Amino acid sequence: MRFAFTDEQEELRAALRDLLTDRAPSARVREIMQTPDGVDRELWRALAEMGIAGMLVPEEYDGLGFGFLELAVALEEAGRALLPAPLLSTAVLGVTAVLAAEDPARAAEILPGVAAGTITLTVARSAPAACTAVLRADGRWRLTGDLGTVLDGASADLVVVAATDPSGATRLFTVSSDSGARLPTMDQTVRLAHLVLDDTPATPLGGAGVAEAVLARVEQLAAVGLALLAVGGAATCLDASVEYARTRVQFGRPIGSFQAIQHRCADMLLEVESARSAAYYASWCAVADPAALPVYASVAKSYATEAYRRAAGEQIQIHGGIGFTWEHDAHLHLKRAATLEALYGSPTEHRRLLWESLATSTEAGLVEPSASR
Secondary structure (H helix, E strand, O other): OOOOOOHHHHHHHHHHHHHHHOOOOHHHHHHHHHHOOOOOHHHHHHHHOOOOOOOOOOHHHHOOOOHHHHHHHHHHHHHHHOOOHHHHHHHHHHHHHHHOOOOOHHHHHHHHHHOOOOEEEEOOOOOOOOEHEEEEEOOOOEEEEEEEEEOOOOOOOEEEEEEEOOOOOOEEEEEEOEEEEOOOOOOOOOOEEEEEEEEEEEEEEEOOOOOOOOOOOHHHHHHHHHHHHHHHHHHHHHHHHHHHHHHHOOOOOEEHHHHHHHHHHHHHOOOOHHHHHHHHHHHHHHHHHHHHHHHHHHHHHHHHHHHHHHHHHHHHHHHHHHHHHHOOOHHHHHHHHHHHOOOOOHHHHHHHHHHHHHHHHHOOOOOOOOHHH
């Protein structure tokens, strides 16, 4: 089943694709890959002017106040273009954390800047126990701990961190990311950093007791966002493969006339469309059925990222010798696919989560035992 888009969503897709085709061609992406933080800040400002950075930001904080389905369209197009900008970390993870924390005062400080493109965010995935929070005599909170690997951790202006306070309660804070050490990555269009805090000044975000729910929501939407990026990348691999098969001539015929190539392209199409349906259904759950989101986020993440990796591999095979060269973009997608597959849980991990969820539902009598087979 193909997902049906509204006219407004299709218009958004067309406008964003035009912008990214013009402002983020392959040559520009490769140029940004060589910069220290890997972010095209001019392009990020242009996206903010379009409203992309603040799509989930409510209108009261100068955003568009859209739902996740509109942002899903933007994420798919970002995946197509290998967007060198912090769309996932800021517009999905960061904004979700700030809104879910239900702290209007802090939201008013942060979100207008996000919508304007002047503030970027990310969220540390570390367990609250990895970081301790202490309230000093000067009235400022200080954090100490190893946050591990953080997406866009060295370039974001603010990092949302979960920490344990002296009473044992889990709280959310924001800290500056200037303590981050950049990590080498196979995919140079995605940047990671290792963050270690040592008595670092922090500002509370929300009250005690909200951190677990906020982090769970962030994890789920991160999985959906990665699935959408994978769908866009896989679609690009499919389009490039079909176009090459139509124009590359071997033995006096276009290679697309050979049955083996046709089967490869048909299999790619099936997987891309299936991945798109899974990713957009999970996006719909984020808006209309939050209780089902954990299950369908795992379905989308596990299926779409694997489909992307296979599509990237098939693109290289169909392109033959040229597909293995540095000059061709096929290797960029193969590296991006491997990275998206690993971030926020591998397909194996997400299938384990699905199995545990199904087993729990069966034990609780919510699912008939025969349905688990």
